[in-house]
Amino acid sequence: MKMKVQINKALVPMKAHYFLFNAGTGPVVPYLTVYARQLGFSSVVVGLVYTILPVCGMIAKPVFGAIADRFKCQKILFLIAQLLTAAAFLALFFSTRSPLEAQVSLNCAHNQLTIQNLDDTTVDSKLLAKIQSKQQSTTCELTCQMTAKDLTTLCHEWKLMQYCDKSSDDLVPRLVYFSSQVPLHQTIFLRKQFNVAKNVSEGNIGFKVESIRQNEQVLSPNCSGSTTLKSTCNMGCNDTDVNALLLNAEIPDNVLYGTYQFWAFLLLMITAWVGQAIAVSIGDTICFEMLGDKPNRYGYQRMFGALGWGILSLLTGVLVDVISRDNATTDYSICFYLSTAFLLLDFIASTQLKYTQTKLSTNIIKDIGKLLLNIRIIVFLVWCICVGMCTGLIWQFLLWLVEDLANARGETRIKTLQGVIMGVQCLGGELPFFFLSGKILKKIGHINAMTLVLFGLGIRFILYSVIVNPWWFIPIEFSNGLTFGIFYACMASYASIAAPTGTEATMQGLVGAVFEGVGVSLGSLLAGWAMSNVSGAMTFRFFGLGALAAAGIHIIVQILLRTSGRQDASPVVERKNSFEKVRLEDQQELTIAEPLILR
Numbered sequence: 001m002k003m004k005v006q007i008n009k010a011l012v013p014m015k016a017h018y019f020l021f022n023a024g025t026g027p028v029v030p031y032l033t034v035y036a037r038q039l040g041f042s043s044v045v046v047g048l049v050y051t052i053l054p055v056c057g058m059i060a061k062p063v064f065g066a067i068a069d070r071f072k073c074q075k076i077l078f079l080i081a082q083l084l085t086a087a088a089f090l091a092l093f094f095s096t097r098s099p100l101e102a103q104v105s106l107n108c109a110h111n112q113l114t115i116q117n118l119d120d121t122t123v124d125s126k127l128l129a130k131i132q133s134k135q136q137s138t139t140c141e142l143t144c145q146m147t148a149k150d151l152t153t154l155c156h157e158w159k160l161m162q163y164c165d166k167s168s169d170d171l172v173p174r175l176v177y178f179s180s181q182v183p184l185h186q187t188i189f190l191r192k193q194f195n196v197a198k199n200v201s202e203g204n205i206g207f208k209v210e211s212i213r214q215n216e217q218v219l220s221p222n223c224s225g226s227t228t229l230k231s232t233c234n235m236g237c238n239d240t241d242v243n244a245l246l247l248n249a250e251i252p253d254n255v256l257y258g259t260y261q262f263w264a265f266l267l268l269m270i271t272a273w274v275g276q277a278i279a280v281s282i283g284d285t286i287c288f289e290m291l292g293d294k295p296n297r298y299g300y301q302r303m304f305g306a307l308g309w310g311i312l313s314l315l316t317g318v319l320v321d322v323i324s325r326d327n328a329t330t331d332y333s334i335c336f337y338l339s340t341a342f343l344l345l346d347f348i349a350s351t352q353l354k355y356t357q358t359k360l361s362t363n364i365i366k367d368i369g370k371l372l373l374n375i376r377i378i379v380f381l382v383w384c385i386c387v388g389m390c391t392g393l394i395w396q397f398l399l400w401l402v403e404d405l406a407n408a409r410g411e412t413r414i415k416t417l418q419g420v421i422m423g424v425q426c427l428g429g430e431l432p433f434f435f436l437s438g439k440i441l442k443k444i445g446h447i448n449a450m451t452l453v454l455f456g457l458g459i460r461f462i463l464y465s466v467i468v469n470p471w472w473f474i475p476i477e478f479s480n481g482l483t484f485g486i487f488y489a490c491m492a493s494y495a496s497i498a499a500p501t502g503t504e505a506t507m508q509g510l511v512g513a514v515f516e517g518v519g520v521s522l523g524s525l526l527a528g529w530a531m532s533n534v535s536g537a538m539t540f541r542f543f544g545l546g547a548l549a550a551a552g553i554h555i556i557v558q559i560l561l562r563t564s565g566r567q568d569a570s571p572v573v574e575r576k577n578s579f580e581k582v583r584l585e586d587q588q589e590l591t592i593a594e595p596l597i598l599r
Contacts, residue, residue: 010290010354011290011291011301013349013350013352013353013354014286014287014290014301014353015301015304016304016346016349016350016352017283017346017349017350017353018283018301018302018303018304018305018308019304019305019307019308020308020342020343020345020346020349021082021279021283021305021308021342021343021346022304022305022306022307022308022309022312022426023308023309023311023312023338023342023346024085024086024308024312024338024339024340024341024342024343024345024346025085025276025309025339025343026308026309026310026311026312026313026316026422026426027312027313027315027316027334027335027336027338027339027342028089028335028336028339029276029395030313030395030399030418030422031316031320031332031335031399031415031418032269033046033050033395033396033397033399033400034330034399034400034403034418035332035335036049036265037400037403038330038332039261039265040256041256042253042532043397043400043528043531043532044253044528044529044532045253045256045262045528046396046397046400046528047396047524047525047526047527047528047529047531047532048525048528049265049266049269050392050395050396050520050521050524050525050528051521051522051524051525051528052266052270052521053269053270053273053521053524054273054388054392054516054517054518054519054520054521054524055517055521056270056273056274056277056517057273057274057276057277057512057513057516057517058513058514058516058517058518058521059513059517060274060277060278060513061277061278061281061508061510061512061513061516061517062510062513064077064081064278064281064282065281065282065285065507065508065510068282068285074282074285074286074355075286075350075353075355077278077282078278078279078282078283078286078350079347079350079351080278081274081275081276081277081278081279081282082275082279082343082346082347082350083275083343083344083347084271084272084274084275084278085272085275085276085279085343086339086340086343086344086347087271088268088269088271088272088275089272089336089339089340089343090336090339090340091268092265092268092269092272092336093332093333093335093336095261095264095265095268103118103232103233103234103235104116104117104118104142104232104233104234104235105117105118105230105231105232105233106142106144106178106229106230106231106232106233107229107230108153108221108223108228108229108230109223109228109229109230110223111223111224112208112223113208113209113212113221113223114206114207114208114209115140115142115180115182115206115207115209115233115235116205116206116207117205118232128205130241130408131184131239131241131242132184132185133185134184134185134239134241134410135184135185135410136183136184136410136412137181137182137183137184137210138181138182138184138237138238138239138242139179139180139181139182139237139238140179140180140182140207140235140236140237140238140242141177141178141179141180141235141236141237142177142178142179142180142233142234142235143175143176143177143233143234143235144175144176144177144178144231144232144233145173145174145175145176145231145232145233146163146173146174146175146176146231147173147231150229150230150231151163151174153228153229154176154229157221157222158219158221158222159219160214160217160219163176176214176231177214178212178213178214178233179212179213179214180209180210180211180212180213181209181210181211181212182207182208182209182210182237182242183208183210184239184242207242209221238324238330239407241407277512277516280512281508281512282508284298284492284496284508285496285508286353286355287301287302288492288493288496288508289355290353290355295493295496295497297438298437298438298489298492298493298496299433299434299435299436299437299438299485299489300434300435300438302434302437302488302489302492303430303431303432303434303435305434306426306427306429306430306431306434306485307426307427307431308342309422309426309430310422310423310424310425310426310427310428310430310431311423311426311427312338312342313419313422313423313426314419314420314422314423314427315419316334316335316338316419317415317416317417317418317419317420317422317423318415318416318419319334320332320334320335320415320419321413321414321415321416324415330415375561376561377498379554379557379558379561380450380494380498381511381514383450383454383554384491384511384514384515384519385514385515385518385519385522386454386519386547386550387453387454387457387483387487387491387515387519388514388515388516388518388519388520388521388522388523389519389520389522389523389526389543389546390457390461390483390523390543390547391484391515391519391520391523392519392520392521392522392523392524392527393461393523393524393527393539393540393543395520395524396524396527396528397527397528397531397536397539398421398464398473399418399421400531400536401464401536401537401540402414402417402418402421402470402473403418404536405467405468405469405470406470409468409469409470411470417470417471417473420474421473421474421477424474424477424478424480425477425480425484426480428477428478428481429477429478429479429480429481429482429484429485430480430481430484430485431481431485432481432485433481433482433485433486433489434481434485434488434489437485437486437489437490438489440486441486441489441490441493446490446493446494447558449486449487449490450490450554451551451554451555451558452482452486453482453483453486453487453490454547454548454550454551454554455547455548455551456479456482456483457483457544457547458544458545458546458547458548458550458551459479459544459548460476460479460483460544461540461541461543461544461547462540462541462544462545463476464476464537464540464541464544465537465538465540465541465544466537467537491511491515492508492511494511495507495508495510495511496508523543527539527543530542
């Protein structure tokens with residue numbers, strides 16, 4: 001007997017939205033922190049930026065949710081938010097970058113081509129030892145000012161014939177572009193003084209050059225005999241440790257705050273974040289309204305988002321490594337181009353949503369205010385904050401930690417690894433758990449799911465803190481199905497069910513604002529400070545222990561609420577006419593005379 005599969009055609013555009021929107025944000029959002037790092041932002045600055053962004057989302061979600069509910073314009077705001085996000089991401093890539101390159105000296109003499117810093121450098125000797133232990137080369141790009149004498153060396157000794165023209169222009173220093181291979185284990189101090197009290201070394205740092213490429217020519221330059229060349233160059237390398245040692249890859253925070261590039265970056269990030277916040281909260285509202293009396297089917301829709309994010313973040317990681325293979329710095333251009341393309345496709349698909357907003361609250365503020373007096377809702381919002389703090393650490397600094405461990409081990413496929421991690425998080429973690437979320441929540445109840453999420457985050461973070469080989473992150477990422485898939489389904493469905501009639505978008509915005517604006521914001525701030533003052537591993541360990549403690553406290557609070565006679569707020573809604581009946585999944589029946597949801 002053949003089974004006939006029925007497809008709800010009305011929900012196809014909703015599924016397409018989740019897939020395309022996440023396929024549009026997946027290539028960019030996971031890499032923004034490491035992209036900011038490449039621009040010279042310290043972990044403290046990144047933490048500060050990601051403290052500001054969720055606060056902006058916290059304001060935007062309930063405000064625009066209330067506007068959408070009051071003026072019945074959910075779909076219009078939903079579509080505008082998608083275009084706003086696409087425009088902000090694309091503008092972010094083309095915005096002016098902060099200056100990062102430092103000046104070095106390219107020297108060709110005594111049978112050796114070397115790169116040296118121009119001024120004395122103070123460096124932690126542990127960082128130098130870390131670089132010298134790496135058994136691979138890094139690629140550095142140099143832009144050098146060549147005098148007429150230097151050009152003669154390039155012509156006759158290096159056989160670069162394009163510099164043999166003795167025109168009058170050669171009297172003016174000419175910019176020449178090189179790409180060099182630098183063996184890291186040969187990093188040396190040319191003049192060294194060691195300060196025992198400070199555990200630092202001071203002097204000129206030198207790098208021996210293995211080979212040099214000019215356009216399509218790869219050379220082993222002749223520096224023998226009377227051959228001399230000494231040119232001042234701007235230089236950038238694709239190894240973050242080398243940049244930290246020689247190039248001062250992190251712009252000092254006080255200097256960065258004074259650059260217009262930083263403020264342009266922050267403004268565009270805020271714009272993109274607000275656009276995402278509105279699209280997510282109103283999108284979920286529309287989804288639950290279209291599901292009607294079957295909110296447990298939310299996971300079947302949302303899993304397409306995990307599919308889009310997983311596929312595109314994985315593909316993007318591989319593409320970035322391929323495109324950046326011969327570059328000194330990582331080329332993230334493909335991330336922003338893919339993002340723009342998929343977000344525009346999402347806009348087109350979302351216009352096909354057959355949805356008309358019909359519910360309207362007569363007093364949104366009063367309805368939401370009454371709801372916030374319920375102790376169960378307060379506990380739920382505190383839980384959202386705790387999970388948000390942990391999520392902020394994952395979103396902002398997981399790939400940062402992966403990059404640090406990969407660089408320490410000399411890994412060359414860092415973006416591929418990061419892409420695989422993002423792919424496993426979504427395809428191996430979120431996708432199956434979103435699919436099963438309705439059954440899981442029905443089986444164990446929302447309250448038990450909340451405790452389980454905190455416990456899962458604690459174990460996950462502690463495992464992160466003991467990993468040495470970054471490839472071991474991959475199997476741990478399957479747990480993202482529990483720590484985000486179940487969490488998000490639980491949070492969104494709980495908020496939808498708890499919302500008084502006509503305040504659905506407002507309630508989704510409020511819950512999302514608490515999760516991101518308070519939780520993610522606070523977590524990002526604390527994580528940025530911790531990453532700067534203790535190791536990345538210890539930061540995750542401390543957060544992990546905190547999550548386990550929060551899980552224990554949540555259990556105790558729920559026991560106290562039960563023994564005090566308060567009922568569980570783990571509902572399944574059965575809509576009949578204009579009334580709702582709340583059935584407890586793991587305790588007892590609640591009657592309308594004992595309302596959890598205050599109308």
